[in-house]
Amino acid sequence: MSAAAALDTARPALPVLQEKGQREVFCGLTGIVWLHRKIQDSFFLVVGSRTCAHLIQSAAGVMIFAEPRFATAIIDERDLAGLADMNDELDQVVDRLIARRPDIRLLFLVGSCPSEVIKLDLSRAASRLSRRFSPAVRVLNYSGSGIETTFTQGEDACLASLVPILPAEAPNAAKSLLVVGALAEVVEDQMARMFEIMGVGPVRFLPPRRATDLPAIGPGTRYLLAQPFLADTARALEARGASRIAAPFPLGEEGTTLWLQAAAHAWGIDPDRFQAATAIGRERARQALARYTGRLTGRRVFFFPDSQLEIPLARFLARELSMELVEVGTPYLHRQHLADELAMLPPDTRLSEGQHVDRQLDRCRAEKPDLVVCGLGLANPLEAEGLTTKWSIELLFTPIQGYEQAADLAELFARPLVRRARLEV
Amino acid sequence: MKLTVWTYEGPPHVGAMRIATAMEGVHYVLHAPQGDTYADLLFTMIERASKRPPVTYTTFQARDLGGDTAELFKTSAQEAFDRFQPQAMLVGASCTAELIQDDPGGLARALGLPVPVVALELPSYQRKENWGAAETFYQLVRAMAGPSAPPPGSQRPARQPGIRARCNVLGPAALGFRHRDDVREITSLLNRMGIDINVVAPLGATPADLARLGDADFNVVLYPEIASQAAAWLQRMFGQPMVKTVPIGVGATRDFVREVAEIAGVDPTGILSAETSRLPWYSRSVDSNYLTGKRVFIFGDATHAIAAARIATQELGFTVVGLGTYSREFARELREAAKLYDVEPLITDDYLEVEEHVVRLQPELVLGTQMERHIAKRLSVPCAVISAPVHVQDFPARYSPQMGFEGANVIFDTWVHPLMMGLEEHLLTMFRDDFEFNDDEAPSHLHNAGAAPMRAEETVVPAVAEAAALTTDRPVLWAQEAERELKKIPFFVRGKARRNTERFAEQAGLNTITIETLYDAKAHFGR
């Protein structure tokens, strides 16, 4: 059991406001925006509508620095009317794609609302295409549809689809650590160094940077979630014999320490050695964070549901920067994976799950928080009303985990406040 | 099924949103899954809208599909009405809801709301954003203005003497390319001509404003992609003539003034002699000589692309080498324009196809959308943006219209800016070996001067690689001294020179390119 859970497990579960209504959140397709950069020899082909293509393009911004490794096979009326065989059509699209991008090693067929509603069987298509292009290209499928997945759940679905093809660990292999969840490369490298100094290993990461570099897995695998939205991936890993190391998430100095410590415990690392390995990082993070306490202490923050990172972020802001939590919304609350996090939240935190965006906006306006964390559709209108906002998608596109990034994370919240204070127009 | 890397247009319900968001007092209830709420950010982030678009999404989920998504729609519509109290409501389905066939129109009618409810049928698997905008505007205009239409066949009463002519300005919408500033420019031009504005729509109009569209003497259609369907209906129902010339460029603005004057019965000579554009003089001034015959590739929505081609040839002295549009609805108009410039019309919404054309045509300037800006950037070809789809940069803080005489000034500046200045280009050509000139030199007035741009001949994007393969497959060798001579040609035309020379060598059956071949090819192809 981690130190955090020991802190306050006895207290009753926090009440959660269950909301049902308009959800102002992205669908799981959005994860493609970072996943296609993370796995460098992969390609994401959405099978969907013009809306799906437009969503990814808009979420990615039209700022493209290189040709993207994603595209959409847009279903048209001929497909729906049965004038064209959708499987043949899909095969042709994939042929064109692979001819164009011979560097692809792993192709994801990504399901969408339309493909789900018409029950297009992408798993059969994936195995058919896999056979056809084997061994050069592997084809997998998952759903990023908005009727099934919210924003970061797309990454969950993607990683879960990878689990069955991970190679099996040799039967008598030594214990290994699998860090699960897409992280910035700089963060991954820092974590890997930490584990090495502590004597925890071998350490592997899911997703890998290259599809040809899949981590092996088996009953000896202990996995540590680096992101809070990986329910399906965790289930798939358990089905392959891996077991979870419970921990809070590596956000902030405290979160990072507890996260590393959970792995150290599982490896039976001597506390002194753990102390020695983490002392410098902890100290640096604390010092860097100290610069922000003045700016953030006592400030009231309101989270709209978005990435499922809300609860760990709220815990960090409340405990390390003494911010006051007005409301912490999450699209979905995974009580088991977030048990340690929930135990660390201030006892009177107002949590909400799901969304009714208009009612939530009413609550937010009534509370007049100092800072609102919300999606891109809401940020400018709230700013125009006089509230200060932090757009949540930036939290997914910025390295925020680990000691060296703790202050960067604080900076993301401080900057909108500093900016508002500076502007005199 | 069609492979799509980037799309020029969103789905048709985004077009409907552009109408609803442009207007006041309208609310749109869209049967759609949660991810479709991304469309809000187009308005709040790209256009920096200070209000949320007036759209309620039902955000049904998989678990609702077995149950009652129709009930969910009704609840959402009722709640939206109670909360926002619109003067009129739009209801419709996005691509996914179209498949589950809940009939938003029927469901909304069943609610018996006390305001007009317009049910939109926007076939998502067939149509796109601009079509959706046009259809939505047309349906709204019909619903609101229809009740006051005179009986069929009735004559429009003649305007009383001494009363100023009145017109509607139709087409400007949310997320339009410079619509905000065009409206100001054209409104002031019309006012100076002695014409009053009855209604501007959809931008800034309420449903009540649409109801009095019939009061105007005629309609000005600024953006045919959005307003020509509605204007045609108004013409039929109210006998209102429509002004069809789109006033982009000096020549087109003059034509526009004449056409308006004719319809409104006013004298255009005053305004034509007092016109304020600097473009004609700037274009005649000697330093603009270097613009002569610059090869331009033009792509955008049909209205802006066709207008750009006319300006490019008649007002700047460029040569149009390619003209295309993603607006299939206006393919005929674009084909006709392409004939004027003797180029193949390109009607496509396939970004990859556009890219192939740019690579093949080797223009010296690309006038396109944000997509072509990316193509041009990769190929190191100067580019200016002339059309939607829009980007946050297309909403400049300053007044920056495309239409009217001031619009022509803006266009002159915007298109000429990315090019090398005349003398700069000459110096680079003459003194290749100056140690401070190098291949990575950008025009000195651009911010990225000094930053190394990618060069066309060495940039490998797959489509380019494919196109280049056509020439590099055959082993034509470059003699060393020819290669050195090639390096003396400025980088921005070197790719073209290399390819032309190789093509020339192939056609002549040569295996090696010498300095002589280089100059033979130059003489053969000319400029």
Ligand code: SF4
């Ligand atoms: S919510 Fe569904 S239809 Fe909309 S973009 Fe996402 S997957 Fe496509």
